[in-house]
Amino acid sequence: MKVFLAQNSGFCFGVKRAIRMALEVAQQDRVYSLGPLIHNPQMVEDLKDHGIEIASHAGDMRSSTVIVRSHGISEMERQILEQNGNQIVDATCPYVRRTHEIVKEMCESGYPVMILGDAGHPEVIGMLSYCEGDKEVVSPDFDPAGKTWHKLCLLSQTTMQMPDFLALVGRLVPHCQQLMIFNTICLATTERQHATRKLASHADLMIVIGGRNSSNTRMLYNICTAVTQTVLIETATELSADLLNNRQIIGLTAGASTPDDQIIIVYNKIMEINGNGDRVTEINAIPIFKEESC
Numbered sequence: 001m002k003v004f005l006a007q008n009s010g011f012c013f014g015v016k017r018a019i020r021m022a023l024e025v026a027q028q029d030r031v032y033s034l035g036p037l038i039h040n041p042q043m044v045e046d047l048k049d050h051g052i053e054i055a056s057h058a059g060d061m062r063s064s065t066v067i068v069r070s071h072g073i074s075e076m077e078r079q080i081l082e083q084n085g086n087q088i089v090d091a092t093c094p095y096v097r098r099t100h101e102i103v104k105e106m107c108e109s110g111y112p113v114m115i116l117g118d119a120g121h122p123e124v125i126g127m128l129s130y131c132e133g134d135k136e137v138v139s140p141d142f143d144p145a146g147k148t149w150h151k152l153c154l155l156s157q158t159t160m161q162m163p164d165f166l167a168l169v170g171r172l173v174p175h176c177q178q179l180m181i182f183n184t185i186c187l188a189t190t191e192r193q194h195a196t197r198k199l200a201s202h203a204d205l206m207i208v209i210g211g212r213n214s215s216n217t218r219m220l221y222n223i224c225t226a227v228t229q230t231v232l233i234e235t236a237t238e239l240s241a242d243l244l245n246n247r248q249i250i251g252l253t254a255g256a257s258t259p260d261d262q263i264i265i266v267y268n269k270i271m272e273i274n275g276n277g278d279r280v281t282e283i284n285a286i287p288i289f290k291e292e293s294c
């Protein structure tokens, strides 16, 4: 049995930056994040131990230090935080910030805004808040039949799949006189999904490691299930000998909010169940999948 990790698995730049900023301010003060700082229940518990608490609503805090998560907040939430005298530490990922600027600018220029994404996700709610005009959120299977637009601005939640975005563009073009397209899927996401798809096509089992509440982790799960048998786990305790038995190639991948140590623990657990004495202490020691690996 061989075990490989997909390239670019785990923490992305935006999540690393948000955690670093939160830990820095937590050294001086009690800090709140509006919703979990990261979509990973185990990591959220660790952060609590460092004094980073979760608040559910912007109105819950007064004169406190509040960290804004990598996927941002809405204009309204920002206003409430400011009105209540909170000090805002803004860890919105620059790629998400760019989507806010595009939505605002295009909306002010009179373009209806269409976002490919999950309407209930805080990142998308934040994006929508920058548009006072026509706006809609669509899913990958959106069918524009019977509709026409004189002009339209299309962009995406940062964690969507590129093939879905391209297919939507193709379907919209015949219905629009003018279509402004902004590729706002972040590069880290595209690369991780591409590497995961490649590994899944060679593996007879894919194990996706990450929070079940993480949008980009679920997206990796969807990519893998379309190709091979796949499980999504949050911790190594969910692994069993039954699952791993008689596998030739097991692929591992992890969402942008999965810390390295959770990936290492899963890898070592697979080795243990398989009766293999090899253990790793660093993420770099786990074999990365390359086409020539098979």
Ligand code: SF4
Residues within 6 Å of the ligand: 012, 013, 014, 015, 070, 071, 093, 094, 095, 096, 158, 159, 186, 187, 188, 189, 216, 256
């Ligand atoms: S997935 Fe991309 S857009 Fe989202 S926080 Fe990470 S780097 Fe930023």
